[in-house]
Amino acid sequence: MRPGMASIAATALILAVATTGLRGPASAQPAQRARDIPQSLMVEHQETLERLETLAKRPPPVGPQARKVLELYKEHSAREQEFILPPLTLLLPMSEGKVTPDMRWAIPMTDRVRAEQEKIYVEHATMIDELNLLLEAARTANDADGIDFAQTAAADSLNDMELLVPMVLVIGDYLHAKLPPAQ
């Protein structure tokens, strides 16, 4: 490591320690940290993003409409990664009969999914509206990738509504039932 880099690293370390110290180990409500999502879904999201970014570079009519879908998808994906998908990481241990207090972090997320079911539905419906326009644009341009993307994304939307969201709700109910409220 070059001296300049070492000094930057040292400064960063001091700042990090100082910041942690300021927060203190017993801070009342630490900010909720980002949680992982199942790896299979991470790969799927990445693939979707890459395909959309490719379509977004196409000339009209596909490119501009793909950019609209991309914008919506990024917002939707951020919300999914924030609170809809992380509880699904508990499925494997739960399927082995393990429910432990350290899983409690998922309860506010599953409660939020239950509270926002209608909003989630509207997000998907809006996405389908834009995918319809993308499909139409892709058909006009005879763009096989665009057509395939729109149809695949519509199927993914059904998958979310038919499987993922209900699974999150079931996980929430199970955690509520197995973990008594914290004292």
Place this chain on the structure above:
Amino acid sequence: MKHHRFRALARLLAVAVGVATPAIGGAWAADPAAGQAVYKAQCSICHAVAPGRNSIGPTLFGVVGRKTGSVPGFHYSPANLGANITWDAGTLDKYLESPRAVVPGTIMTYSGVKDAAKRTDLIAYLETLK
């Protein structure tokens, strides 16, 4: 799209000169060909029209006159399965305008066809699928 604009203009002109296109029950005459275009743009991403061909949604072949949740080989949501609606021009018109208002809990993620003339055309096209 241009076709719809032209038809809307024609309807407006018909009203202006007091001449209506042939109508049933006070509604504007429907155009199945225009409805097919609406189907292609709005429905075909999820629904096929060939008999027995289910996709993300059930086939629309024979949809007019059938009950909700009755297509063999398609797994419905509990909401659609229990809706107990027979699809006719009236029920389809309401459903296509706002699916979740008519079948709360449906997982058909679609905002609806807000243009009444387009819905009329679409239903006229669906009526041909038999």
